[in-house]
Amino acid sequence: MESLKNVIGVDLGGTNMRAALVKSGEITNKSARLVPKTDQADEVTNALIQTISEVFTPEVEGIGVGVPSLVKAGEGIVYDVQNIPSWKKIHLKEILEKAFKCPVYVNNDANCFAVGERVFGAGTRYDDFVGLITGTGLGAGIIKGGHLMPDQNCGAGEFGMIPYLDDNYEMYCSGQFFGRRFNADGGELAQKAAQGDQAALAAFAEYGQHLGKAIKTVLFTVDPGAIILGGSVSKSFEFYKEAMWQEISDYPYGFALENLKIVPSDMQEVAILGAAALCIDALS
Amino acid sequence: MIQDMTLQNQCAVGVYLGGKNLRVGRVRNNMVEESLALDIDNHEPEEVILKAVMDAIDKVMTPDVGGIGIGVPSLVDVSKGVVYNVEHIPSWREVHLGDLLSDRYKVSVYVNNDANCFAIGEKYFGKAKKYANVVGIMTGVGLGCGVITNNRLYSGTTCGAGEFGCIPYKDHNYEYYCTTGYFERKYGLKPEALYNRAKKDDKIALAVLEQFGFDFGYAIKTILYAYDPECIVIGGDISRFFPFFEPHMWKTVRAFQYEKTVEKLKIEVSDHPEIAVLGAAALYYDAMAKN
Numbered sequence: 001m002e003s004l005k006n007v008i009g010v011d012l013g014g015t016n017m018r019a020a021l022v023k024s025g026e027i028t029n030k031s032a033r034l035v036p037k038t039d040q041a042d043e044v045t046n047a048l049i050q051t052i053s054e055v056f057t058p059e060v061e062g063i064g065v066g067v068p069s070l071v072k073a074g075e076g077i078v079y080d081v082q083n084i085p086s087w088k089k090i091h092l093k094e095i096l097e098k099a100f101k102c103p104v105y106v107n108n109d110a111n112c113f114a115v116g117e118r119v120f121g122a123g124t125r126y127d128d129f130v131g132l133i134t135g136t137g138l139g140a141g142i143i144k145g146g147h148l149m150p151d152q153n154c155g156a157g158e159f160g161m162i163p164y165l166d167d168n169y170e171m172y173c174s175g176q177f178f179g180r181r182f183n184a185d186g187g188e189l190a191q192k193a194a195q196g197d198q199a200a201l202a203a204f205a206e207y208g209q210h211l212g213k214a215i216k217t218v219l220f221t222v223d224p225g226a227i228i229l230g231g232s233v234s235k236s237f238e239f240y241k242e243a244m245w246q247e248i249s250d251y252p253y254g255f256a257l258e259n260l261k262i263v264p265s266d267m268q269e270v271a272i273l274g275a276a277a278l279c280i281d282a283l284s
Numbered sequence: 285m286i287q288d289m290t291l292q293n294q295c296a297v298g299v300y301l302g303g304k305n306l307r308v309g310r311v312r313n314n315m316v317e318e319s320l321a322l323d324i325d326n327h328e329p330e331e332v333i334l335k336a337v338m339d340a341i342d343k344v345m346t347p348d349v350g351g352i353g354i355g356v357p358s359l360v361d362v363s364k365g366v367v368y369n370v371e372h373i374p375s376w377r378e379v380h381l382g383d384l385l386s387d388r389y390k391v392s393v394y395v396n397n398d399a400n401c402f403a404i405g406e407k408y409f410g411k412a413k414k415y416a417n418v419v420g421i422m423t424g425v426g427l428g429c430g431v432i433t434n435n436r437l438y439s440g441t442t443c444g445a446g447e448f449g450c451i452p453y454k455d456h457n458y459e460y461y462c463t464t465g466y467f468e469r470k471y472g473l474k475p476e477a478l479y480n481r482a483k484k485d486d487k488i489a490l491a492v493l494e495q496f497g498f499d500f501g502y503a504i505k506t507i508l509y510a511y512d513p514e515c516i517v518i519g520g521d522i523s524r525f526f527p528f529f530e531p532h533m534w535k536t537v538r539a540f541q542y543e544k545t546v547e548k549l550k551i552e553v554s555d556h557p558e559i560a561v562l563g564a565a566a567l568y569y570d571a572m573a574k575n
Contacts, residue, residue, distance in 0.1 A: 070542050070544050070545070072544070079544050128440075128441055144433060144438055149433050149434070149438070150416065150417060150433060150434045151417050151433070151511060151512035151513065152417060152512045152513060152514050152545065152548070152549075153512055153542070153544045153545055154512070155508070155509075155512035155542055155544070155545045156510060156511045156512040157510065158509040158510070158512075158542075159509060159510065161509045161541065162451070162506050162509050162510075163453070163502065163506075164452070213452070217451050217452075219444065220444070220447040220448065220450045220451050221445065221446065221447070221448060221451070221506075221510040221511070222440060222445055222510065223439075223440025223441050223442055223443070223444035223445040223447075224440070224441055225441040252450065253359065253442065253444050255442060256441070256442040256444050259441075
């Protein structure tokens with residue numbers, strides 16, 4: 001089946017909304033605006049339509065949207081979107097299809113990340129992998145047999161919510177860990193670690209240990225061939241990878257580890273490209 | 285989504301090897317049309333047990349059998365049909381079951397672990413027929429899960445998917461808290477005794493099962509976070525306790541933070557007496573099904 005050549009990828013975060021025209025995997029035109037701070041759901045919807053129309057052209061064959069929320073995938077209904085309080089239940093697919101007269105695919109941001117890696121990134125090498133985002137939160141998308149694994153409400157892969165120590169994995173394996181544990185910003189710690197600062201390196205080693213525990217949970221549940229790490233913390237992969245692998249090494253099914261690959265994402269604009277990739281995944 | 289049932293006019297043999305217990309059956313038109321169950325000595329050498337399995341298959345094998353499915357409580361290399369360190373059968377450390385049986389019977393052979401067989405069996409023949417995304421939980425002495433996504437069995441890269449029992453919980457893991465062994469470890473109660481007391485509305489027994497339901501609810505929540513299925517089917521020895529712990533389990537599950545996930549969730553108990561054989565046979569139907 002021919003994959004779509006002209007698609008729009010939309011990254012709807014809590015603060016910014018961004019849309020881009022994507023042709024054969026390249027972003028050719030971009031637009032962005034702040035998410036309006038309002039209690040009117042329509043204002044947010046209209047701003048989104050405006051943002052998309054700034055990059056829309058008649059050749060566009062589909063629109064993919066990544067949203068930080070639960071999504072009823074087939075119907076494209078989004079529920080209780082993080083940081084957009086007015087969006088309790090929005091028929092986003094229907095609204096955008098009416099506005100743009102082309103197929104629209106909606107999914108959560110972690111699933112978009114995984115599909116983006118599958119179509120455009122390191123995931124092209126693996127048919128079964130987990131895309132694990134370590135940013136503000138901890139979430140994952142599961143790719144099975146080359147495609148996004150279907151579920152009920154796009155709620156699969158929420159490993160961050162699984163109980164861990166006194167809280168859950170998200171608190172120990174996302175960027176929040178550095179603020180809570182060291183009262184420091186992960187980005188600043190990374191700069192210090194790059195200069196050989198021992199305390200910063202120790203902080204990443206501690207992080208790597210927790211992430212290793214989360215990864216073992218991924219292995220126990222999904223048993224993927226590879227894990228691709230995304231999000232801001234994955235940029236510090238070289239500082240924590242040793243501690244992470246050390247923690248994973250006692251996984252009881254040793255032969256699962258023999259071929260397991262854990263790599264950081266090297267994609268730019270993976271959120272937008274991932275949303276664009278939703279169209280390509282859905283139609284191939 | 286309703287699966288294409290026509291394929292099931294095809295005939296398959298299902299084999300379940302659970303330590304001392306061997307069950308073999310021929311499945312056609314969604315039914316076990318011929319079967320046998322026998323005890324084996326699980327301490328016999330590899331070849332002796334293998335011969336017992338083959339002798340049993342011989343008895344139900346007919347020329348129109350399209351494939352053989354086998355469920356074994358062990359690590360399995362699904363693509364090669366190799367089982368490793370089979371539980372309760374010390375001599376079976378590495379047995380190339382797939383090759384051995386396909387050489388003998390000249391049909392395709394599908395080997396998988398017992399929890400995966402249970403899940404695909406429930407999908408084809410049991411409580412999960414109507415659902416595309418399902419998790420089957422086998423709980424008795426151990427806790428293992430099989431995962432169905434998009435109507436197909438998902439075994440993972442090394443047949444290790446669904447090992448929710450190994451995930452840390454409190455000071456141990458879910459297997460410690462959510463299997464029948466917990467009653468004895470924690471309270472010194474044999475499962476049988478606990479069951480009888482619960483039936484008589486014994487307050488202590490009911491309190492034990494209330495706590496159990498609370499912990500089991502956490503295991504369910506972990507499954508929801510990982511797979512967001514439409515239906516969860518519970519099988520194994522824990523099933524008979526379900527009426528006692530069900531309300532307490534739901535109390536925990538309903539506190540799940542994504543209410544959409546729980547709204548339509550079905551949690552069922554397996555009630556098919558022949559699910560072990562049917563599930564093994566379903567490996568064949570699953571392999572034949574087109575995505």
